[in-house]
Amino acid sequence: MPTKKRKESPSIDEVLDAMCHRDSVDPLQMDAYLERLDEEWTAGARDKVLDLLRRRDPAAHSTAVYILSHLATEDDREVLEDFVTDPTVSDIAKLTLAPVLRELNSELAEEGLVEYLNDPEAAMLQMQSRLLELVGKSELGVEAVLEDVLSMPLERRLGFVDWLGRSHDPRAVHLLLPLLENQSTRVVMATIDALEQLGSLAAPQAIPALNHLLASSSNRLLKQHARAALGRLTMQAAPGTEAQALAEAARPAYPLYEARVSFIDGSGSQIIMLAWKHSEETVKGINLLCQDQWGIKDCYSTDEMTIERWQRLVREMSDQGFTNFVVPPAYCLALISEAAALNRRGRHKLPIAYAIWRPLLSAEMQQHQGQPVATALEPQPFSPELLPLVQKGGELFQMPEFSSWMYEPLERIQPFMARYWGTIEFPRVPPANARGRGRSHKQNQQQAATDQRQALETVVEQALEELIDDQWRLLYETRLRRQGQLFAFAGRRQEVALIHAVAAALHPASGLPLKEQPFVRALLSLSIRQGPFRILLETLDKDELQPLPGDLFPPR
Numbered sequence: 001m002p003t004k005k006r007k008e009s010p011s012i013d014e015v016l017d018a019m020c021h022r023d024s025v026d027p028l029q030m031d032a033y034l035e036r037l038d039e040e041w042t043a044g045a046r047d048k049v050l051d052l053l054r055r056r057d058p059a060a061h062s063t064a065v066y067i068l069s070h071l072a073t074e075d076d077r078e079v080l081e082d083f084v085t086d087p088t089v090s091d092i093a094k095l096t097l098a099p100v101l102r103e104l105n106s107e108l109a110e111e112g113l114v115e116y117l118n119d120p121e122a123a124m125l126q127m128q129s130r131l132l133e134l135v136g137k138s139e140l141g142v143e144a145v146l147e148d149v150l151s152m153p154l155e156r157r158l159g160f161v162d163w164l165g166r167s168h169d170p171r172a173v174h175l176l177l178p179l180l181e182n183q184s185t186r187v188v189m190a191t192i193d194a195l196e197q198l199g200s201l202a203a204p205q206a207i208p209a210l211n212h213l214l215a216s217s218s219n220r221l222l223k224q225h226a227r228a229a230l231g232r233l234t235m236q237a238a239p240g241t242e243a244q245a246l247a248e249a250a251r252p253a254y255p256l257y258e259a260r261v262s263f264i265d266g267s268g269s270q271i272i273m274l275a276w277k278h279s280e281e282t283v284k285g286i287n288l289l290c291q292d293q294w295g296i297k298d299c300y301s302t303d304e305m306t307i308e309r310w311q312r313l314v315r316e317m318s319d320q321g322f323t324n325f326v327v328p329p330a331y332c333l334a335l336i337s338e339a340a341a342l343n344r345r346g347r348h349k350l351p352i353a354y355a356i357w358r359p360l361l362s363a364e365m366q367q368h369q370g371q372p373v374a375t376a377l378e379p380q381p382f383s384p385e386l387l388p389l390v391q392k393g394g395e396l397f398q399m400p401e402f403s404s405w406m407y408e409p410l411e412r413i414q415p416f417m418a419r420y421w422g423t424i425e426f427p428r429v430p431p432a433n434a435r436g437r438g439r440s441h442k443q444n445q446q447q448a449a450t451d452q453r454q455a456l457e458t459v460v461e462q463a464l465e466e467l468i469d470d471q472w473r474l475l476y477e478t479r480l481r482r483q484g485q486l487f488a489f490a491g492r493r494q495e496v497a498l499i500h501a502v503a504a505a506l507h508p509a510s511g512l513p514l515k516e517q518p519f520v521r522a523l524l525s526l527s528i529r530q531g532p533f534r535i536l537l538e539t540l541d542k543d544e545l546q547p548l549p550g551d552l553f554p555p556r
Contacts, residue, residue, distance in 0.1 A: 165194025
């Protein structure tokens with residue numbers, strides 16, 4: 001019987017050719033390509049990646065940097081330094097390598113690279129032109145550039161902003177607008193000046209952005225500067241420009257494709273996903289990670305993703321425990337608006353990616369402002385009629401949407417974990433010559449289980465007294481009502497009634513003692529019993545293995 005031929009691995013040249021068109025490559029396939037290159041990295045793959053930089057092709061240069069940023073280590077630093085000192089390599093290729101050299105702590109990164117350029121001035125102009133070309137294509141390009149800019153020292157950041165103002169290129173506006181938000185006063189002032197310097201080229205986007213700054217900032221100096229610049233821009237522009245700019249800013253640039261949210265996890269975090277139709281076959285959008293005491297913690301952009309790939313991403317998130325479903329856009333936008341307000345109240349910086357997408361989000365909000373949607377169930381006063389449902393509160397933890405709900409903050413409940421686990425008698429193997437071993441061993445097991453339950457109840461009672469205060473009750477009451485609203489969107493009415501009743505009982509004004517609330521008791525019990533495993537998982541998730549807290553398992 002003939003044997004089946006094994007599928008041959010693609011050659012390094014084939015891998016690199018495919019990666020040069022990586023926008024159409026599946027993420028899993030991209031990982032496989034990187035593994036293939038890593039296998040032969042020092043056996044020729046690295047040299048072929050560097051050969052990409054010798055081409056006069058921006059896509060090849062971008063691919064080379066992408067690969068090097070994933071695979072290059074300090075062992076490769078000398079090879080890369082030799083490459084940039086080679087006079088036959090183009091200046092633009094050398095400048096393209098600068099971020100990789102910086103990551104490898106090379107002395108040739110930044111200023112050290114300039115002396116090896118054949119024509120530094122022409123190279124810088126060419127690089128600036130390519131940079132503006134990149135940001136003119138997509139939000140991801142803007143994000144990549146701004147992340148580099150924000151890592152620069154302040155004086156270099158200001159120099160970059162000044163160059164954008166003097167560029168007389170309308171694409172510079174894409175980089176300037178996000179810098180109006182959540183930056184230092186000096187950077188925002190310089191950005192306003194740069195927008196004014198661009199004049200009519202920037203007016204259609206700058207006028208709405210400066211109006212937003214005036215409405216959202218509490219910095220008097222910035223508002224004065226923005227108001228003056230806005231007045232001059234408006235005067236220089238043709239009549240009707242301001243009204244037209246504000247009207248266009250209120251219209252989304254792309255039709256909304258889908259709005260999705262995940263259930264709220266035990267830390268109060270939730271993922272919000274928005275996608276806009278970019279073409280018949282592709283979408284672009286953002287995924288926001290929000291937390292109910294912080295606001296928007298992170299923001300991830302997606303650009304020109306095929307609809308099929310978007311749907312696969314949604315399924316993969318569900319498989320990883322982030323169950324999500326389609327919701328009305330107005331609800332999604334209301335969540336984002338509330339989260340951004342939390343950032344401002346808590347003085348937490350908004351991610352730069354959010355600032356890039358904020359104009360499109362604002363346009364969507366204006367489109368849906370006549371559709372108010374509650375982000376949580378209405379508060380419900382507790383009454384004796386709710387008691388039968390309240391007694392079933394512990395059943396919530398049988399639902400996957402509540403599987404991650406444990407007591408927060410973890411540090412406060414840790415001593416109670418230690419108290420409980422310090423009482424556990426782990427089973428011992430009886431001597432081989434012991435008589436009646438089966439019966440007595442079973443009795444011992446039963447007694448140990450009873451003692452364990454009693455020990456847990458004792459520690460839970462102590463935790464109820466010491467950990468649960470009115471502030472905690474209000475936080476979790478609100479969190480329950482927000483989770484309940486998601487169940488309502490999912491059409492799960494029975495669960496909504498249960499969550500609503502448990503939230504009403506949890507409110508400090510309910511008058512129902514905590515000892516009579518199974519939800520709180522179950523949450524503390526789970527947190528105490530499963531806490532050590534949770535800490536272990538969090539420790540293993542870190543880049544380096546950290547020692548477990550010393551008091552977690554006290555000596556007997």
